[in-house]
Amino acid sequence: MKGISVSKGVAIGKAYLLDSTKFCIIKHQVSEIEVEIEVERFRQAIEKTKLQMAEIKKRAEKIADKYAVILDTYTLLLDDDILVNDTIENIRKHKTNAEWALTQTLNNFLKLFDNINDDYLKGKKDDLDLLVQTILKNLIGHSQESLSDIHEPVIIATHSLSPSDTIMMPKNFVKGLVTEAGGKTSHVGIFAAALGIPAITGVKEITSKINSGDQIIVDGIDGEVIINPSSETLQQYEKKQANYRKYEEHLLTNINQQAETLDGHQVKLLANIESNQEVKTLHKFGVEGVGLYRTEFLYMAATSLPGERELYEDFKQVVQEMGDQPVVIRTLDIGMDKQFGDARNNDEDNPALGLRGIRLSLAKPHLLTDQLKGILRASLYGNVKILYPMISSATEIIQANAILEEAKNQLRLEQIPFNEEIEVGAMIETPAAAICIEHILKEVDYISIGTNDLIQYLLAVDRINESVAHLYQPFHPAVLRTLKNIMSSAEKVGKKVSICGELGGDPMATMLLLGLGKIDSLSMEPHSVPKVKKVIRTIRLEEARQLADDVLEMSCPDEITSFITNAMRVRFPEDFDRDISFEQKLNPA
Ligand code: PEP
Ligand code: MG
Secondary structure, three states: OEOEEEEOOEEEEEEEEEOOOOOOOOOOEOOHHHHHHHHHHHHHHHHHHHHHHHHHHHHHHHHOHHHHHHHHHHHHHHHOHHHHHHHHHHHHHHOEOHHHHHHHHHHHHHHHHHOOOOHHHHHHHHHHHHHHHHHHHHHHOOOOOOHHHOOOOEEEEEOOOOHHHHHHOOHHHEEEEEEOOOOOOOHHHHHHHHHOOOEEEOOOOHHHHOOOOOEEEEEOOOOEEEEOOOHHHHHHHHHHHHHHHHHHHHHHHHOOOOOEOOOOOEOEEEEEEOOHHHHHHHHHHOOOOEEEEEOHHHHHOOOOOOOHHHHHHHHHHHHHHOOOOEEEEEOOOOEOOEOOOOOOOOOOOOHHHOOOOHHHHHHOHHHHHHHHHHHHHHHHHOEEEEEEOOOOOHHHHHHHHHHHHHHHHHHHHOOOOOOOOOEEEEEEOOHHHHHOHHHHHHHOOEEEEOHHHHHHHHHOOOOOOHHHHHHOOOOOHHHHHHHHHHHHHHHHOOOEEEEOOHHHHOHHHHHHHHHHOOOOEEEEOHHHHHHHHHHHHHOOHHHHHHHHHHHHOOOOHHHHHHHHHHHHHHHOHHHHOOOOOOOOOOOOO
16 A cells, blocks of 8 residues: 655554544443442533534534534434433443443444444434544543553554654554555654654555554555565565665764765754654764754643743753754644644634644743743753744744743843843744745844745645645745745845755755755754765755756746656665665665
8 A cells, every 4th residue: 555655664563553533442340339420420421522512513503504403413312312321221230331331332223223224324323423432532531542552562553643642652662653644744754753663644544454463564665555465575575674774874874974065065954853852862863953842742742731940841951962052942833733632722623724833822922931931041051042933924023022022031030040142033934934034034043944834835735634745745846936035035134044844854855955045954853864964965066056946947846856856866876766675775975
C-alpha cells in the first residue's frame, strides 16, 4: 500500500492496530452496594450526552436546519427506554460495571439491526454505534484507548494520531507509524522524525486491511507499507533497512564539519525540538543550536496550564544544555492540528483560520505574559531568542512587544535578572506577513520562515488533509517567488533569515533554497542535519543561484519538482536515487 513518506527509514515488526474511536471495554464484577452507584453513573453519563447532543444541535442549526434534524435521531435514541432501561437492567442483573452493561445492550441492538431488511434502518446502526461511543467516553472520562498499555516493540497503524496520543506513547516501544489521515507536514511526521522512526501518512484503508499482530514493513524511504510479506520480500527489506542504517551512520561522520559551500558561504544548521528531552541527543547530529522550540507540547501534555515557573524551569534546562549556542523559543502556537489535551479551544469550525498562534496569546494576555516571563528568566543562562508564531500584521508584533515590555517590568520589580538585549523574531507563515514583509522587518530582530503553514495558506491546501496532499507543492512557483521576496527584503535591511518549516530540512530543496537568497540558518528535525550539510558542503553558491534562476522561469509546479528531483539525482545519485534503496552504494561526504 502506498502513502506519503513523512519520516525516513525502514521499520519491520508487529502491527498494533489503534482504533482510537473505539474503546476496549473490560468486564468488572461489582458488589451489591456498588450496583446502584453504577446505575447512577450511567444515568449521569446519559444526561451529559444529552446536553452535548443539544449543544451540537444548536451549532448545527446555525449551519442548516436540515443537519439539525439528523441529530434528532440521537436525542430519540437517548430517550429510548430500551437503550437506557436495558442497560440498567443489565447492570443490576449481572452486577457489572456500566461500561460493560452498555456494550451488551449495544450488541443486542446491533444484532436486531442485522435482521432488519430495511436499508434506512440499517443506516441507523452507525448512528447508534457512534452514540454509544459518546456515552462510553462520558462514562470513562477520556476519549481514547490507552497507548500506555503497549509493552513490546510495535508499529502503530491507526486512522489518525492526536498530539496527545503521541505524548502518551511509550517511545521506546514504537518502531514505526502508519496513518490513514495526514499530509506531508502533519504533527505525526514531525513527531516521528524527532524520534527517528519511519512513518507514512495518507495510507487509505490501512485500518481495515490490517490486524493487530500482523507482520508489517513500513518503508519510510519510498512511502510503502507491506502487510504479511513473503520471506523473500522480508529479506529484501531487511537488507534495505540495514543499508539505510549504515548510510545514516556514514553521514554522521560530518558532524564536526562546518555547513559551508565550496565557495565559502556558511549556513547554521539548527534543530527543531518539541520537548526538552530531545536536547540531550542533539550533539549526535552536529546541530549548532535550537532554531525552533515548539512549546505547545508542554501545554498539551499538562492537565493544567503550565505557569511562569514551570515554563522557566523547562526552558532553563534546554538553554543550559545548549551552552552558548542559540535557542529560539516560540511562544505558544496552539490551534489547528495541535490542540490542548482536554480540547479547551477546539470547537472552531475552521481552526486553521481561527484563534491560533499569536492570536490566542493576544486574546489571553496573561498566558503570553507567563510565557514571556519564563523565556526572559531562562535568557540569563545562554543565548535565548523569542519567536512569535502566526503573525499576520506588524500590529500583532507591536502588541506582543508591549506585553513583553510589561513582562520585563514585572521582572525588574521582582528583582529577577534577565537578558535585557533579548532578540525578538516573527514567524513568516501567512501570506499577509510575506506580502507586508517590510513592515514586519521593522518590528523584529530576525525572521523565521515557517514553510509548513506558509505553503498551506499560499496554496489554500490543508497541510494535514491527505486528499489534497498532492496539491501541497513546496516547489510551486508562488512559494518560490514568495521565499525569494522575503529573503531579499530581509537582506536589504540586514536582518537575519532562518527557515524552520519542513522544507528547510529537506535535502532535496537545500540547493534551491540557498540559490533563492541569503539564508543565515536552516532549522530542522535533527536527523536531517547531516544530509543537508552534505549537500551544502558539495555545492557552490553560484551554481545554486543558477539553479534557482532556471526554476523561477518555470510556471508549472510539477515541472519544477521533476526538474529539481532530476538535478539532485544526477548530482547526488547515492542520496536521491530512490535513496539508498535496496542496493548498497554508500558514498557519503
Ligand atoms: C511552520 O509552519 O512551518 C512551522 C515551522 O511551524 P509548525 O509546523 O509548528 O506550524
Ligand atoms: Mg506554523
